[in-house]
Amino acid sequence: MAADIYLNVAVSGLLTGLVYGLMALGLSVIFGVVRVVNFAHGEMTTIAMYLAIVAFNALGLDPLVMMVPIAAVLFALGYAMQAGIINPFISRPEYSQFILLVAIAMIMVNGLLIVFGPDARNVQTSYSYDSFLIGRLIVDATKVYAGIATILVTVALFAFFRFTLIGKAIRACADNYTGALVVGLDVKHLYALTFGLGAACVGAAGAMLVLLVDVTPALGPAYTLLAFIIVITGGLGSMPGALVGGILIGLTEAMAGLFFTPSAKSMFSFGLLVLVLLFRPQGILGKRAS
Amino acid sequence: MTALLAIDGVGKRFRGLTAVDKVSFGVEPGAIFAVIGPNGAGKTTLFNIVAGVFPPDQGAITFAGKRIDGLKPDAVCRRGIGRTFQLVRPFPTLTVEDNVIIGALLHRGDPVIARQRAHEVLWQLDLFNKRQQQASTLTLPDRKRLEVARALATDPKLLLLDEVMAGLRPAETDRMVAILMKLNRETGLTILLIEHVMRAVMALASRVLVLHHGAAIAEGAPDAVVREPAVVESYLGAEAVE
Amino acid sequence: MIDWLLEGVPRRGLVLLAGLLAVLIAAPWLANDYLITVLIIILYFAYTGQAWNVMMGFAGQLSLGHAIYVGIGGYAAAALYVHFGVGPWIGLPAAIAIAMICGAIIGFLAFRFGVGGVYFAILTIAFAEFARIGFDHFRWVGGSSGFFLPVANYARNDLWNLRGNPTMFYYVMLALTVAAFILCHALLKSRVGYYWQAIREDEVAARSLGINTFRYKMYAVVISAGMTSIAGVFFAFYYNNLFPEQVFHISRSIELILGPIIGGIGTLFGPIIGAFLLTGLSEMMQELLARLGFDVPGAKQVFYGVCLLLVVMVLPGGVWPWIARKLGLTGRQS
Numbered sequence: 001m002a003a004d005i006y007l008n009v010a011v012s013g014l015l016t017g018l019v020y021g022l023m024a025l026g027l028s029v030i031f032g033v034v035r036v037v038n039f040a041h042g043e044m045t046t047i048a049m050y051l052a053i054v055a056f057n058a059l060g061l062d063p064l065v066m067m068v069p070i071a072a073v074l075f076a077l078g079y080a081m082q083a084g085i086i087n088p089f090i091s092r093p094e095y096s097q098f099i100l101l102v103a104i105a106m107i108m109v110n111g112l113l114i115v116f117g118p119d120a121r122n123v124q125t126s127y128s129y130d131s132f133l134i135g136r137l138i139v140d141a142t143k144v145y146a147g148i149a150t151i152l153v154t155v156a157l158f159a160f161f162r163f164t165l166i167g168k169a170i171r172a173c174a175d176n177y178t179g180a181l182v183v184g185l186d187v188k189h190l191y192a193l194t195f196g197l198g199a200a201c202v203g204a205a206g207a208m209l210v211l212l213v214d215v216t217p218a219l220g221p222a223y224t225l226l227a228f229i230i231v232i233t234g235g236l237g238s239m240p241g242a243l244v245g246g247i248l249i250g251l252t253e254a255m256a257g258l259f260f261t262p263s264a265k266s267m268f269s270f271g272l273l274v275l276v277l278l279f280r281p282q283g284i285l286g287k288r289a290s
Numbered sequence: 291m292t293a294l295l296a297i298d299g300v301g302k303r304f305r306g307l308t309a310v311d312k313v314s315f316g317v318e319p320g321a322i323f324a325v326i327g328p329n330g331a332g333k334t335t336l337f338n339i340v341a342g343v344f345p346p347d348q349g350a351i352t353f354a355g356k357r358i359d360g361l362k363p364d365a366v367c368r369r370g371i372g373r374t375f376q377l378v379r380p381f382p383t384l385t386v387e388d389n390v391i392i393g394a395l396l397h398r399g400d401p402v403i404a405r406q407r408a409h410e411v412l413w414q415l416d417l418f419n420k421r422q423q424q425a426s427t428l429t430l431p432d433r434k435r436l437e438v439a440r441a442l443a444t445d446p447k448l449l450l451l452d453e454v455m456a457g458l459r460p461a462e463t464d465r466m467v468a469i470l471m472k473l474n475r476e477t478g479l480t481i482l483l484i485e486h487v488m489r490a491v492m493a494l495a496s497r498v499l500v501l502h503h504g505a506a507i508a509e510g511a512p513d514a515v516v517r518e519p520a521v522v523e524s525y526l527g528a529e530a531v532e
Numbered sequence: 533m534i535d536w537l538l539e540g541v542p543r544r545g546l547v548l549l550a551g552l553l554a555v556l557i558a559a560p561w562l563a564n565d566y567l568i569t570v571l572i573i574i575l576y577f578a579y580t581g582q583a584w585n586v587m588m589g590f591a592g593q594l595s596l597g598h599a600i601y602v603g604i605g606g607y608a609a610a611a612l613y614v615h616f617g618v619g620p621w622i623g624l625p626a627a628i629a630i631a632m633i634c635g636a637i638i639g640f641l642a643f644r645f646g647v648g649g650v651y652f653a654i655l656t657i658a659f660a661e662f663a664r665i666g667f668d669h670f671r672w673v674g675g676s677s678g679f680f681l682p683v684a685n686y687a688r689n690d691l692w693n694l695r696g697n698p699t700m701f702y703y704v705m706l707a708l709t710v711a712a713f714i715l716c717h718a719l720l721k722s723r724v725g726y727y728w729q730a731i732r733e734d735e736v737a738a739r740s741l742g743i744n745t746f747r748y749k750m751y752a753v754v755i756s757a758g759m760t761s762i763a764g765v766f767f768a769f770y771y772n773n774l775f776p777e778q779v780f781h782i783s784r785s786i787e788l789i790l791g792p793i794i795g796g797i798g799t800l801f802g803p804i805i806g807a808f809l810l811t812g813l814s815e816m817m818q819e820l821l822a823r824l825g826f827d828v829p830g831a832k833q834v835f836y837g838v839c840l841l842l843v844v845m846v847l848p849g850g851v852w853p854w855i856a857r858k859l860g861l862t863g864r865q866s
Contacts, residue, residue, distance in 0.1 A: 106837030
């Protein structure tokens with residue numbers, strides 16, 4: 001029945017969208033606190049994906065298991081990037097910062113191209129072709145596991161920012177930079193920590209994405225754009241917004257792929273982006289910039 | 291004499307806070323009119339409404355006989371009102387000369403002619419010798435004069451000065467006062483200024499309006515206004531009047 | 533007129549410029565074919581970099597999707613030639629017009645709705661991607677399989693139809709680059725140029741001086757788009773094929789901006805110096821790698837990325853202002 005197809009595609013899109021949302025969540029955290037526009041976001045996601053592939057091929061470890069170590073590696077990468085390269089750029093004009101990250105993105109993407117070549121790769125686990133039957137829904141097992149893992153990671157992140165001392169310190173920096181300095185917080189360290197956390201989100205998301213899509217280096221810029229579309233749609237600086245945006249984009253692309261040709265589906269995301277930028281630039285859950 | 295600028299029942303609220311509360315006054319051509327009052331009294335908001343940064347919620351603003359409320363800042367400038375900013379905004383990487391040329395270009399399409407006008411204004415504001423300096427390298431008093439020069443180059447009939455004396459030492463304040471008085475005397479330039487520095491207000495203003503919590507509480511000649519009990523109580527303090 | 537254009541330019545600078553121009557004009561006699569093709573690429577990037585510079589360096593709007601104008605210009609002129617037999621010089625105004633309209637739409641959407649900074653940059657990326665995917669499905673101009681121009685024999689040079697050997701293309705590109713240079717110099721010294729700089733420095737202050745910032749930002753976008761589309765026409769007739777995947781791809785947009793950023797945003801010579809440095813150095817690097825036996829796709833891009841990183845960290849104003857200071861060439865606005 002037609003309704004079943006729509007429902008299946010929608011649920012599939014929703015679950016995939018959740019994972020995209022996790023990736024975009026990293027961007028939201030980074031931008032919300034450090035105010036850095038991470039043009040290398042998709043490239044970092046792609047690095048995480050390749051790490052998962054290498055780990056799988058070399059050690060036979062399931063990406064879902066590798067999620068934590070990969071997130072840790074990306075955390076270190078993010079911390080190093082912020083502390084080592086990006087920190088001095090906080091006080092520079094905005095476009096300077098963009099260019100810096102564009103340069104880093106270029107180096108990352110082409111570095112991956114040199115190391116891994118342009119061919120698509122993926123990961124085949126024992127459950128790659130399984131699916132669950134829930135009523136009339138047929139859902140891929142990979143998507144279900146990825147969706148669950150995403151929700152767990154997100155809850156953990158929210159809890160971190162809500163309840164831990166460091167999480168509160170980070171939120172203080174975001175709210176009031178000077179105030180944070182005045183009370184003796186090591187802002188540079190906290191910024192690096194935050195970038196690292198955002199990168200860790202990307203690491204987790206990347207590890208899960210290899211179960212859902214094929215990897216090529218060219219995914220880097222595509223995911224950067226996707227992350228921005230999600231974050232702008234959901235609300236730049238709003239963490240729940242990133243997830244809402246992710247789900248929305250995941251659904252849009254899935255339904256567009258169903259009604260039109262699959263290759264044109266991202267055109268709908270762009271259309272959505274333009275609409276949001278014009279009529280509600282703060283996004284669905286964002287706050288109007290003061 | 292009909293007022294050059296007529297503010298008629300202008301009000302503005304920001305989400306529950308009344309910033310400007312039905313203020314009315316007129317500025318005669320050739321006058322120097324000062325608006326004073328404690329911080330938060332609504333002076334800069336009033337300025338921003340006149341300058342077109344946001345429209346009033348109620349009331350009308352008439353300039354040279356025509357309504358200007360609701361016009362955007364660039365349109366207001368084209369009508370003949372120039373303004374400076376409380377926190378100066380020079381074009382930092384451009385030279386002093388280029389900063390003023392940009393002002394002069396409003397009514398002169400040819401940059402060569404605009405430059406001549408810029409030089410005139412730079413002389414008036416005592417900045418001619420620094421015209422090749424980059425604006426970001428100027429001291430604060432120089433930047434304040436640059437801000438005035440730039441606005442002046444647009445050939446305004448009315449100049450809005452927002453706390454132009456703030457941060458200046460007494461000697462520099464006197465210098466600025468002298469320049470403004472000369473401009474007013476020689477060219478008939480009408481000036482509307484917000485000021486906290488009473489020394490400058492008493493020296494410059496022919497008429498003073500006092501705002502408090504967004505409303506006008508006194509208006510008149512400077513000597514009379516500073517003695518009014520409401521003004522003394524809300525703003526000046528008894529010592530200031532002695 | 534000449535006086536006004538030359539005012540403020542130091543004598544030493546003029547001499548160097550004249551010398552450089554003389555060398556470039558004589559190049560086909562001095563250099564081999566390979567070098568000529570490299571010079572064509574350098575001039576192409578100098579030209580497109582200069583066109584992009586009008587939007588960024590002059591008006592302060594960061595466009596990361598500029599390849600869209602190259603693509604539109606190229607496809608428009610190519611379509612007219614292939615489907616209607618219209619030569620490129622006649623097709624040029626049509627290509628420029630379409631590109632300008634496209635720029636006007638992007639500019640209008642952005643400026644009327646207050647979209648600036650990073651949002652504007654993302655918007656430009658999205659539009660370029662939209663064009664890339666859109667043209668992939670655009671059957672009339674070949675879609676994703678590509679659009680091909682009939683390749684004539686290169687024995688004779690046909691300037692009218694832009695069919696000929698590389699030397700002809702070289703002079704066309706050189707003429708375009710010189711014209712762009714002069715145009716940008718004239719723009720900068722005009723009222724429009726001053727207003728652009730005001731907007732770039734401080735838009736709020738600019739408005740307080742009576743400048744209709746919306747209108748002038750639109751001028752910058754439209755002029756930049758039109759100029760860039762001319763490069764697109766050249767591109768189509770020089771390479772004789774157009775693929776949406778390549779022409780509209782984000783790497784083209786990024787490539788385009790490397791020259792002016794490395795050379796110096798907002799300066800006249802920046803894009804030219806940047807193009808020479810970047811392409812020159814990368815060609816040498818490729819040669820070196822080839823001789824050592826490495827064939828590494830992506831190495832050139834990593835090199836570009838590293839150059840960009842170094843410049844933005846160490847010499848954020850670009851290489852040209854630094855060189856100009858060393859050579860004692862600082863005029864008023866170069």
